[in-house]
Amino acid sequence: MFNKSLVKTPMPEQNPAARARNFSEVALGYTEADAQSEAARCLRCKHKPCVAGCPVEVDIPGFVGKLAEGDPAEAYEIIRRTNALPAVCGRVCPQETQCEQKCVRGKNGVSVGIGRLERYAADWAMKNGEGASVQAAAPNGVKVAVVGSGPAGLTCAGELAGLGYEVTVFEAFHRPGGVLVYGIPEFRLPKAIVAREIEGLLARGVTLTTNCVVGRSLTLDELFAEGFRAVFIGSGAGLPTFMNIPGESLNGVYSANEFLTRVNLMRAFDETWDTPVQNAKRVAVVGGGNVAMDAARCALRLPGVETVTVVYRRGEAEMPARAEEIHHAREEGIDFKLLTNPTEVLGDDKGWVTGLACVEMELSEPDESGRRRPKPKPDSRFELPVDSVIMAIGSSPNPLIRQTTPDLPVNKWGCVVADEADGRTGKKGVYAGGDTVTGAATVILAMGAGRAAARSIHEDVLAGAI
Ligand SMILES: Cc1cc2nc3c(=O)[nH]c(=O)nc-3n(C[C@H](O)[C@H](O)[C@H](O)COP(=O)(O)OP(=O)(O)OC[C@H]3O[C@@H](n4cnc5c(N)ncnc54)[C@H](O)[C@@H]3O)c2cc1C
Structure with a gap:
């Protein structure tokens, strides 16, 4: 079933003259036939360089193979093992500098349309009411606070909830999603899609507190005093x-x-x-x-x-x-x-x-x-x-948290100083990731940072370090 075409299956789009005056989505998404034909271009390389190009390490040949076989439900299940927001990432990730840049198919033609296929699988799952199976660990009674509900905070919260933590996300705005809802326009990323993906994450038992500005409504130290064992800062770079x-x-x-x-x-x-x-x-x-x-x-x-x-x-x-x-x-x-x-x-x-x-x-x-x-x-x-x-x-990052947390190390640009590999900061129990650490970057890097910090929090709790 290998497809030798050197070019990507084109993405159907709204006509430019019409779309320039409406807010409906520009890219219309692959049909089943488009997805199968594009998936059949994957070479199924043994060493999987595309996976190394993905900050959340999606098993790309695995899910693309399932699409080529006509099994979008299993393709979605594979993506969701490591990516909590596939319908978002399939739409907005800069794949050309990440997974698709590493695609071996691209060496003698054009790389496989990995982002388009990810979007197809995620949209198929939404349309067909398929949620990925959630295997959450038993509750461990440890409370963790997450500041900000952008991709970094949501990913960290979802991972920790899956490990049995009692997670509360504090969000300054009245709606969760960060830049996904307030920045990226409807015609590139419909808000109903973001809302569905967030619902799926919150269904893991995460508590969401909106209209709560950490640094003003309450400080990091007050969170610790309220019994939170760890705090993850994912407050972005919105200034x-x-x-x-x-x-x-x-x-x-x-x-x-x-x-x-x-x-x-x-x-x-x-x-x-x-x-x-x-x-x-x-x-x-x-x-x-x-x-x-x-x-x-x-x-x-x-x-x-x-x-x-x-x-x-x-x-x-x-x-x-x-x-x-x-x-x-x-x-x-x-x-x-x-x-x-x-x-x-x-x-x-x-x-x-x-x-x-x-x-x-x-x-x-x-x-x-x-x-x-x-x-x-x-x-x-x-x-x-x-x-x-x-x-x-x-x-750049908003100064509120650093102004009210004097012992939190920040750099000369006002970014929280955290280890980019594990999210640990110089303040005990405080972890950070996403744009608040790197400055304005990408959705998938923020998600990767949220995931890494969740792992560190879990390790530190198990080791009794926090
Ligand atoms: C217009 C625009 C378009 C973009 N397009 C793309 C794209 O196509 N592809 C891509 O990969 N990336 C894109 N990006 C970048 C990407 O959206 C960000 O890198 C990503 O959202 C960062 O995630 P985050 O979770 O770190 O922060 P954010 O998404 O910024 O989320 C931070 C959240 O924290 C909340 N918050 C802030 N301070 C506090 C506080 N004190 N207390 C409580 N809550 C707080 C904010 O309200 C916000 O909800 C774009 C960015 C913008 C602005």
Whole structure:
């Protein structure tokens, strides 16, 4: 049943002109025939390099083999042994730099579409009401607190609950999911899918406490005083960075985080919700990463928006966004002003944005990141007429927890210092992982960190170290 095709089975997608104005999912998912044909491209290598490329070590040849045999239920069961959120990862993981980059099939053609197949198996299981069998250990009476319900916190909580721990997740927002619900847009990751995967995790007996900001509502030391034996910090990196240029406090300037939270978590695009978002016609998004692409594509879908321009100081080759995201943004009609840097947000006498002053840039020698350093071209200032500006130039961990936990080691960027392999921090009983340790990274790395920390907590409890 081996399929010799050198190319991936294409992913059916909504037509760009139609999808640019709606929030429905762009990628429509494989049919059964697509999945079987794509799975049949796997070479079933003995040494499985793809598994080494997956931070949660999914048995990729195992599940792909089951799909090729037409057994999606067993394929799902195999994925769920190590990945608690397969419908999420199948949609948003950067497989091209992870499992698919290691795929031997890619050496003489295009790698197997592992992410697309993972999504197919997970969606099949949801549609057919199949949950993976949960084998939880007997309760051990040990209480563990998890701060944050993003992929790091949820994975850590799910793993510990499976080992018999009494786990409580404390979440600042009113809904669990972290960036999966407030950041990544509906058209890339439908919120109903995230909710189903989270329900499955919480069904393991995890308690969820929402609207609870650790560091404000209660501190880490108060958690220990309440009888929690260990605390895992998975609070992400949600504090936005601004450029510190004049005009950034004008009405109509948003951080990408705030804009995306209004649109995704608080559904500002849906007329039946009363979440306000500015009624702009021309929007500029500053930045060249995935967050900038998501903000730009969300902005274009809002009623009344006519043009969206991405303003980025380097060229396309230097953009950190995934090639697929840039391609989708271009197809939908987003305009790109590359080698362009904002110098001032312009406003009217009532304090509303009217434009973005920019300079043209040129690239010189590479900087410490290895990318060519941009420098302004003399006398190149120009004005872009816009009525909203979204800053998507990075984010860092929120300072609340470090400010209220003076003995928790943090680095100069405000990230919690934790061993990336096992999640242990310099404070006894405290573990950390995900974006709060690494700075903004990926869903699967956060999940891998949550899993590693759960193992360390279990080891330390068994050893009597905490
Ligand atoms: C717009 C956007 C698009 C992205 N797209 C992708 C993508 O396509 N693929 C990919 O792999 N990655 C993507 N990422 C990155 C990815 O989402 C993150 O790396 C990942 O979510 C990090 O997981 P986490 O659990 O560490 O943190 P988060 O997902 O940030 O979750 C942290 C949670 O902790 C809560 N919290 C924070 N402080 C406190 C506190 N003091 N008390 C209680 N709760 C607290 C927050 O409310 C949040 O719910 C994207 C990120 C953004 C912003």
